[in-house]
Amino acid sequence: MDATVENNVNPVRRSKEDKKVIRKQLKASHTLLKHEGISTARQPTKSLVVANGGLGNGVSREELSAALKQMGEVDKLIMHPNKPYAFVTYRSEESARKAHINLNGEKLQCGENSVTLYLSYVDSVTCEEEASVPLPEGLVLVEDFVCSEEEALLLAAIDWSSTNTDVTAQKALKHRRVKHYGFEFRYDNNNVDKDKPLPAGIPQECLPVLERCVKNQHIDIMPDQLTVNQYESGQGIPPHVDTHSAFEDTIMSLSLGAKTVMEFRHPDGRLVAVVLPERSLLVMKGESRFLWTHGITPRKFDMVPACDPQSFGDTTPDLRTSSNLTLSKRGTRTSLTFRKIRHEPCRCAFPSACDSQGAPPAPSPPPPPSLPCCHADAALLEEQYVHRVYDAIASHFSSTRHSPWPRVCHFLSSLPPGSVLADVGCGNGKYLGVNPELSAVGCDRSSALVQICAERGFQAFVSDALSVPLRAASCDACISIAVIHHFSTQERRLAAVQELVRLLKPGGRALIYVWAFEQEYNKQRSKYLKDQNKELPENHNPAENSPEESQEPQGKSSVHNSSHSEDNYRTVDNNQHVTDGKLSVHTNRTAFETKDLLVPWHLKDGKKRVEGDSGEGGKKDKQKEKSKKTSRSKATLDCNPATSPGLDSNMFSDSSLDTIAATHSSKPSPCCDTSQTCSSAVKSESEIIPAPVFHRYYHVFQQGELEQLCAQQAGVTVQSSYHDQGNWCVILEKALNR
Amino acid sequence: MKLLTHNMLTSHVKGVTKGYPLLIKATEVKVNEVDFNPQFVSRMIPKLEWSALVQAADELGHRQDLPVELVPEYEKNEEFLKKVHRVLLEVEVIEGCLRCPESGREFPISRGIPNMLLNDDEV
Numbered sequence: 001m002d003a004t005v006e007n008n009v010n011p012v013r014r015s016k017e018d019k020k021v022i023r024k025q026l027k028a029s030h031t032l033l034k035h036e037g038i039s040t041a042r043q044p045t046k047s048l049v050v051a052n053g054g055l056g057n058g059v060s061r062e063e064l065s066a067a068l069k070q071m072g073e074v075d076k077l078i079m080h081p082n083k084p085y086a087f088v089t090y091r092s093e094e095s096a097r098k099a100h101i102n103l104n105g106e107k108l109q110c111g112e113n114s115v116t117l118y119l120s121y122v123d124s125v126t127c128e129e130e131a132s133v134p135l136p137e138g139l140v141l142v143e144d145f146v147c148s149e150e151e152a153l154l155l156a157a158i159d160w161s162s163t164n165t166d167v168t169a170q171k172a173l174k175h176r177r178v179k180h181y182g183f184e185f186r187y188d189n190n191n192v193d194k195d196k197p198l199p200a201g202i203p204q205e206c207l208p209v210l211e212r213c214v215k216n217q218h219i220d221i222m223p224d225q226l227t228v229n230q231y232e233s234g235q236g237i238p239p240h241v242d243t244h245s246a247f248e249d250t251i252m253s254l255s256l257g258a259k260t261v262m263e264f265r266h267p268d269g270r271l272v273a274v275v276l277p278e279r280s281l282l283v284m285k286g287e288s289r290f291l292w293t294h295g296i297t298p299r300k301f302d303m304v305p306a307c308d309p310q311s312f313g314d315t316t317p318d319l320r321t322s323s324n325l326t327l328s329k330r331g332t333r334t335s336l337t338f339r340k341i342r343h344e345p346c347r348c349a350f351p352s353a354c355d356s357q358g359a360p361p362a363p364s365p366p367p368p369p370s371l372p373c374c375h376a377d378a379a380l381l382e383e384q385y386v387h388r389v390y391d392a393i394a395s396h397f398s399s400t401r402h403s404p405w406p407r408v409c410h411f412l413s414s415l416p417p418g419s420v421l422a423d424v425g426c427g428n429g430k431y432l433g434v435n436p437e438l439s440a441v442g443c444d445r446s447s448a449l450v451q452i453c454a455e456r457g458f459q460a461f462v463s464d465a466l467s468v469p470l471r472a473a474s475c476d477a478c479i480s481i482a483v484i485h486h487f488s489t490q491e492r493r494l495a496a497v498q499e500l501v502r503l504l505k506p507g508g509r510a511l512i513y514v515w516a517f518e519q520e521y522n523k524q525r526s527k528y529l530k531d532q533n534k535e536l537p538e539n540h541n542p543a544e545n546s547p548e549e550s551q552e553p554q555g556k557s558s559v560h561n562s563s564h565s566e567d568n569y570r571t572v573d574n575n576q577h578v579t580d581g582k583l584s585v586h587t588n589r590t591a592f593e594t595k596d597l598l599v600p601w602h603l604k605d606g607k608k609r610v611e612g613d614s615g616e617g618g619k620k621d622k623q624k625e626k627s628k629k630t631s632r633s634k635a636t637l638d639c640n641p642a643t644s645p646g647l648d649s650n651m652f653s654d655s656s657l658d659t660i661a662a663t664h665s666s667k668p669s670p671c672c673d674t675s676q677t678c679s680s681a682v683k684s685e686s687e688i689i690p691a692p693v694f695h696r697y698y699h700v701f702q703q704g705e706l707e708q709l710c711a712q713q714a715g716v717t718v719q720s721s722y723h724d725q726g727n728w729c730v731i732l733e734k735a736l737n738r
Numbered sequence: 739m740k741l742l743t744h745n746m747l748t749s750h751v752k753g754v755t756k757g758y759p760l761l762i763k764a765t766e767v768k769v770n771e772v773d774f775n776p777q778f779v780s781r782m783i784p785k786l787e788w789s790a791l792v793q794a795a796d797e798l799g800h801r802q803d804l805p806v807e808l809v810p811e812y813e814k815n816e817e818f819l820k821k822v823h824r825v826l827l828e829v830e831v832i833e834g835c836l837r838c839p840e841s842g843r844e845f846p847i848s849r850g851i852p853n854m855l856l857n858d859d860e861v
Contacts, residue, residue, distance in 0.1 A: 376858075379858070417777070417778070417781060418777075418778060418780075418781025418782060418785070420746070420785055437778065439742060439778075439782055439785070441743050441746060443854070445855075447851070447853065450851050451849065451851065454849060454850050454851050459739070459740055459742070459743045460851065461739070461743070461747070461851060461852040461853070461854050462851060462852070462853040462854060462855055463853075463854040463855055464855060464856070464861075466861075467750050467856060467861055468750070469747050469748055469749065469750040469845075469854040470746050470747065470748065471746065471748045471758060474746050474785075
C-alpha cells in the first residue's frame with residue numbers, strides 16, 4: 001500500500017470474503033454502467049470510471065479529485081450533472097492503476113456521509129463539448145462588481161429591525177425577507193404605489209454602486225426604487241417577470257453574501273440557469289427583462305462550475321461545460337434590486353408579457369396632484385413633496401449647500417454683536433455660523449437636516465415654520481432663506497411671514513429669500529439658467545448657488561434700480577397662470593412656465609468618500625480563494641457538508657437541468673479599478689450623471705409678490721427689496737411701537 | 739440643546755398661555771468645553787429670562803452656585819461671567835425631553851436635538 005494514501009480512504013487488508021463481495025458489486029456496477037452506455041475495458045488504461053463518485057451521488061468535485069490526485073497526476077475529471085459516476089483520466093497508466101488498486105471498493109468520506117467507490121477502466125472518455133449555453137438576450141452578468149468591504153457596508157446598511165410587521169411575518173413564515181426603499185412594491189397587484197414614495201429613499205451606501213453602474217454604462221437613468229431580498233438556504237422566489245408598467249427597462253440586481261443560481265425561462269420552453277456569484281451584478285434588459293421569467297428554486301445546494309483553473313493540465317477549463325461542475329451549498333444571500341419607476345405606459349416589444357399593452361390592464365396611473373385649497377390638503381402635499389423629500393435627500397442636499405450667499409452674509413454681519421438670530425428653515429445650518437458674534441438658533445422641518453446642524457455644533461431644533469416654539473419678540477433678527485416658496489397656499493405663505501414677524505422684537509429685521517418666477521433679470525440670465533452644463537445643474541437652485549463659482553451676483557445693481565420698473569426684467573416665457581390647478585413637473589435649468597410646480601431633484605451621493613484599501617483588499621481576497629482551491633489539502637475533503645442526495649430533494653431542480661449553469665464573464669470590473677474611479681467620480685461635478693429623482697413642490701414668486709405678502713402684515717415695513725440670482729428678496733423691519 | 743436655547747424655547751401647544759419655561763427631564767447631559775468669550779456672555783445676559791435659566795440649571799443639577807438673581811455690574815465680573823458661560827453654553831442636554839408646564843405635553847430631545855413638532859390637532 002502506498003504510504004501517501006490519506007486518511008479519507010482506508011485501504012484495509014481484505015479477507016477473501018470481502019474481496020468476493022467487492023467483485024460482485026463491481027459486476028453490478030458494470031451492468032449499470034452499460035445501461036449508461038459506458039463499456040468498461042478489461043485491460044488497464046489511463047482512464048477510469050468511478051462509479052458512485054458522481055455529482056448525482058452528492059459527491060463534490062473537490063472531494064473526489066482530492067482522493068484521485070493522490071494517485072497521480074490527473075489530466076481530466078469529468079463529472080456530469082445528475083450522474084452517479086465520474087470519469088478520470090490520468091497522465092499515466094501507472095497512476096490509473098494505482099487509483100484502481102487503492103480506491104476500488106473503498107469508502108470516500110463526503111462530509112457526513114460516505115460512498116463506496118467502484119473503479120473500472122474505460123477505453124475512452126466521452127466528454128461532450130456541450131455548446132456553451134448563451135445567456136438570455138439582454139442579460140449581462142458582471143462579476144466582482146463590488147469588493148468585500150463594499151459588500152459588508154451594503155449589508156450593514158439594510159435595517160431589518162422588525163418595527164416593520166411584514167418582516168416579522170416573513171420570518172415566521174420562513175419566507176425570504178423583503179424590504180423596499182424609494183417606493184413600496186405591492187405584492188397584491190405586483191405593482192408600485194407611484195404616488196406614495198416611501199420616506200426612506202435608496203440608502204446612501206448604495207450610491208457609489210449606482211454611480212459605478214452609470215459609469216460602466218449599464219444604466220443611463222438612476223434607479224429610484226430598491227427592493228432588498230434576503231434568501232436563506234432553502235428559500236427562493238417563484239419565476240416571474242417584473243411588471244412592465246411598474247418599472248423601466250433596465251433592472252439591476254446585486255448579489256451579496258452568497259452565490260445562487262437563478263433560472264431564466266423563455267415562453268418557448270428554453271431554460272438557462274445562471275450562476276450569480278457573490279458580489280456580482282446582474283443587469284436585465286430587453287428580452288431578459290420583459291419576456292423571460294426569472295426565479296430562484298428553493299434549494300440548499302446548487303450545481304455550479306468549479307473555479308479551479310489551475311488544477312487540470314493544459315486546457316483552460318471552459319466553465320460552461322459540464323466537466324467542471326461541483327456542488328455548492330447555499331449561504332444566505334441578500335440581493336439588492338435597483339429599478340426605475342416607470343411613469344408612462346410600457347411600450348416594449350413584448351406585448352404578450354406586457355400589462356400596459358394587453359395582458360391584464362395596469363391600474364391607471366394616479367392623476368397628478370393639484371393645488372390644495374385647504375390647510376389639510378396643503379399639509380399633505382407639503383408632507384409628500386417637501387418634507388419627505390428633504391429627509392430622503394438630506395445629506396446630498398447638504399453637500400450641495402455649502403457656500404453661504406454673500407448678500408445673506410452681509411445681512412448677518414451687519415447685525416450688532418450679541419444679537420439673537422432665528423434661522424427659520426435653516427436646512428443644514430449653512431448660515432448659523434456665519435457671524436460668530438450672534439446667538440443663532442436654527443429650526444427646520446427636516447430632522448435629517450437638523451441633525452446635520454447638530455453635527456456641525458450648531459443649536460437647532462425640529463419644528464414647522466408656521467409654528468415656531470420661540471417666544472414672541474425674542475429675536476433681534478430672523479432669516480428665512482428659500483423656505484416660504486415651499487408653502488402651497490397663499491394663506492400658509494402669509495402665515496409663515498407672520499410667524500417671522502411675531503418672533504421679532506420691535507425694531508428687529510427679517511430677511512426673506514424665495515425663488516423668483518422670473519429667472520432673467522436685467523437682461524441677465526440667472527445662474528440657474530446659465531449653468532446648463534454643470535453636473536447636476538438642476539440641483540443648483542437659484543437661491544442656493546455657490547457664489548464662489550461666479551462673478552458678482554447679478555442682483556447687486558438692482559438695489560439701486562427701482563424694483564418696480566418693468567424694464568428690469570422680462571420673463572423668458574409668457575407668464576402663464578395656473579388655470580387647471582394641476583402641478584406640472586418642471587424641467588430643470590429652464591424658465592418657469594407656471595408658478596406652482598414640482599421641481600426634480602436628482603439624488604447623488606455628494607459626500608466625499610475615503611477610498612481606503614477596499615480595492616486592494618478585494619483583490620487579495622480573490623487570490624486567497626484561488627490558492628485555497630489548488631492546494632492539495634485534507635481540508636477540502638471535509639469542507640463540504642453532507643451532500644447526500646436524499647437530504648434535499650430539491651437539489652436537482654425539477655426543471656431537469658437540461659442546460660447547464662452558465663457563467664458569463666463579461667469583463668469584470670475589478671473593484672480596485674472602480675474604487676479609483678469612484679474617488680474621481682465624487683468630484684465629477686462636471687459630468688452630467690442622472691440620478692434617482694425626487695420632486696419638490698415650489699410656488700415661485702413673481703416680482704412684487706413677496707412685497708405684497710409682507711404688506712399684508714401690519715406693523716412691518718419693507719426696508720429693501722431686490723432680485724438676487726433668481727430670487728426675490730425682502731428685508732422687513734418690525735415697527736418700534738408694536 | 740444648550741440652556742441658551744432652552745431659554746428661548748416655549749410650548750406652542752394650542753390654547754396654552756403659560757408654556758414657558760419648558761421643564762427639562764434629562765437622561766443624558768454633557769458638559770463641553772467652549773471658548774469663553776466674556777463680551778458675548780455679557781451681551782446675552784440682558785436677553786435672558788434669568789429665573790428660567792437658574793431653574794433649568796437646577797433641574798439638570800448643574801446650577802452649582804449660580805445666584806438666584808443677577809449680580810450688579812456683572813459685565814466686569816469675570817468670575818460671574820464664567821459661571822454663566824458654563825451654564826449657558828457648556829451644559830448640554832443630549833437625551834431627555836421638554837415638558838410643557840401647562841399641558842404636560844412632552845417634546846423629545848434626541849442626540850441633542852429637541853423635536854418640537856406638533857401633531858395636527860395640537861396646532
